[in-house]
Amino acid sequence: MTDKYDLDTLAVRAGIQRSQFHEHSEALFLTSSFVFDSAEQAAKRFIGEEPGNIYARFTNPTVSMFQERLAALEGAEYCVATASGMSAILACAMGLLSAGDHIVASRAIFGASVQLFNNILKRFGVETTFVSPTDVDEWEAACKPNTKLFFAETPSNPLTEVCDITALAEIAHRHDAWLAVDNCFCTPMLQRPLDLGADIVIHSATKYIDGQGRVLGGAVLGSKALMEGVYQFLRTAGPTLSAFNAWIFLKGLETLRIRMDAHSAGALALASWLEAQPQVARVLYPGLPSHPQHALAMRQQKTGGGIVSFEVKGGKPAAWKVIDSTQLLSITANLGDTKTTITHPASTTHGRLTPEQRAAAGINDGLIRIAVGLESVEDIKRDLQRGFDLLP
Ligand SMILES: *Cc1c(COP(=O)(O)O)cnc(C)c1O
DSSP states (O other), X not given: OTTTXXXXXXXXXXXXXXXXXXXXXXXXXXXXXXXXXXXXXXXXXXXXXXXXXXXXXXXXXXXXXXXXXXXXXXXXXXXXXXXXXXXXXXXXXXXXXXXXXXXXXXXXXXXXXXXXXIIIGGGGTOEEEEEOSSOHHHHHHHOOTTEEXXXXXXXXXXXXXXXXXXXXXXXXXXXTOEEEEEOTTTHHHHOOGGGGTOSEEEEETTTTTTOSSOOOOEEXXXXXXXXXXXXXXXXXXXXXXXXXXXXXXXXXXXXXXXXXXXHHHHHHHHHHHHHTOTTEEEEEOTTSTTSTTHHHHHHHOSXXXXXXXXXXXXXXXXXXXXXXXXXXXXXXXXXXXXXXXXXXXXXXXXXXXXXXXXXXXXXXXXXXXXXOOSSOHHHHHHHHHHHHTTOO
């Protein structure tokens, strides 16, 4: 199906497996185990002589449908669905790395990913060196003989810095390492890292793939050979995606194209408007020509995406004033929802960093992040204008 149909069609139809009832919409199989016709069949299934479902920690038909559909969209040979985005990153590391291995990771990745590398993987003998998301020479210089994995997230949160996936893949491969890209912000509708040379794609399906802020889930995608280790970890250790959540994500993928296009159009309109406001010191949005990596972003992404960050003049008091003056936007750190969310990164998602670490990361106190939802952009502007009007 993958080579025959366009992305929009695959998002709606790839991976469908109908049961004996010939249901049209994908069925939700809420069952933890599966029955066998005979003792002999059970034995054959368990030793792998006969394909088929055994137990939902291993496989479930609803989860399999989601895995196949997302794999088709990312152009991946195989997809392993997980209970959350973080368990996708954990499964990737546990499936592919061993004590003594080394990771080179972008400094600008999701906070919990930093904690996972620094506080957990380190205890198991896996070391991580953090480097600039935008300076490829730093990645090259950080490589050691035991470097096994490059880990990038692009665009980054909350500064929307863009990593050059093709350049990073080239460096990683020269050092016999794999490049993993967290594609949560773009989704395959805007960016396909495997086409650009990456080996592994990571997703927090919790965000745009669900798209309506309901459930947690994740995925790791890549070649069948690479994913075998990831799957064996999952099947043994158990951070498996629930069938119910897989069913939500299957339905989410069907509308992903039109949602990503709408989020992107709203974000571009909002970013352009913000740039013209006297209370705003700078706007960070890859779709704006003023963005430092605008040209690169437009080469590797279809649009600038749905996340806009901006800095108000007047630091934290001004940023909090704008956030607290909203009546429509949701004050929450989540993103990728139909409902627009507004966040003050310095005191929430990045609040655990020291002021020096925040300054080094470029996250200052006036910064506000908006994940543009599907409401009217005019209403979003009016909601922000309320706060701007109160600033000196
Ligand atoms: C949210 C997020 C994660 C973690 O996903 P969960 O589903 O919350 O575990 C990882 N990476 C990025 C970029 C995210 O935004």
